[in-house]
Amino acid sequence: MRYLHTMIRVRDLPAAIRFFCEGLGLSEVRRRDSEQGRYTLVFLGETASGDSPQIELTYNWDQTDSYTGGRNFGHVAYEVDDIYAACQRLVDLGYAISRPPRDGRMAFVRSPDLISVELLQKGDAKAPSEPWSKLPNVGEW
Numbered sequence: 001m002r003y004l005h006t007m008i009r010v011r012d013l014p015a016a017i018r019f020f021c022e023g024l025g026l027s028e029v030r031r032r033d034s035e036q037g038r039y040t041l042v043f044l045g046e047t048a049s050g051d052s053p054q055i056e057l058t059y060n061w062d063q064t065d066s067y068t069g070g071r072n073f074g075h076v077a078y079e080v081d082d083i084y085a086a087c088q089r090l091v092d093l094g095y096a097i098s099r100p101p102r103d104g105r106m107a108f109v110r111s112p113d114l115i116s117v118e119l120l121q122k123g124d125a126k127a128p129s130e131p132w133s134k135l136p137n138v139g140e141w
Contacts (some may be wrong), residue, residue, distance in 0.1 A: 005043060005054040006076055008115050009067050012091035013040060013059040015112040020044050020055060023090045023109075024078060024117070029054060038062055067113065072094035075108070075116035075141075083107060083121040084129055098133045115140050 009131045010016040020026045026044040033040045038061040046052035055076065080086040090109050091097060099108035099117070104126035107119045 003053050005056045007056040009058045010113045010121050019111045023093050075118050077118040077121045079120050099137050100135035102133050
């Protein structure tokens with residue numbers, strides 16, 4: 001058995017792609033539009049080759065209301081080479097870090113559709129660093 005993907009529903013496809021691609025560094029692997037079903041599926045992965053686990057963004061064309069229960073889904077997690085650089089890149093793109101990496105090991109951020117994304121430092125935790133070590137939690141994560 002092989003893990004393939006996690007699906008999340010999004011209301012603003014360009015905003016979700018910006019978050020996951022520019023913010024987290026994923027690449028679009030493939031896309032499928034269904035005129036009959038009135039939806040678009042976009043698969044994102046670590047590489048464009050599609051050989052890594054993926055996030056499937058499901059965009060229902062006629063959805064106008066916010067989705068509920070995004071937090072009930074739990075979260076997706078990504079290992080990053082530098083937790084501080086990853087968080088700074090997301091902040092620079094305008095995203096709030098919900099749980100800053102005070103410990104140099106773990107952080108949480110939420111996507112535009114309020115999906116919790118955990119970032120974990122690859123290998124050993126980094127030494128605590130400013131401004132991260134003193135920042136409070138913000139909102140839910």
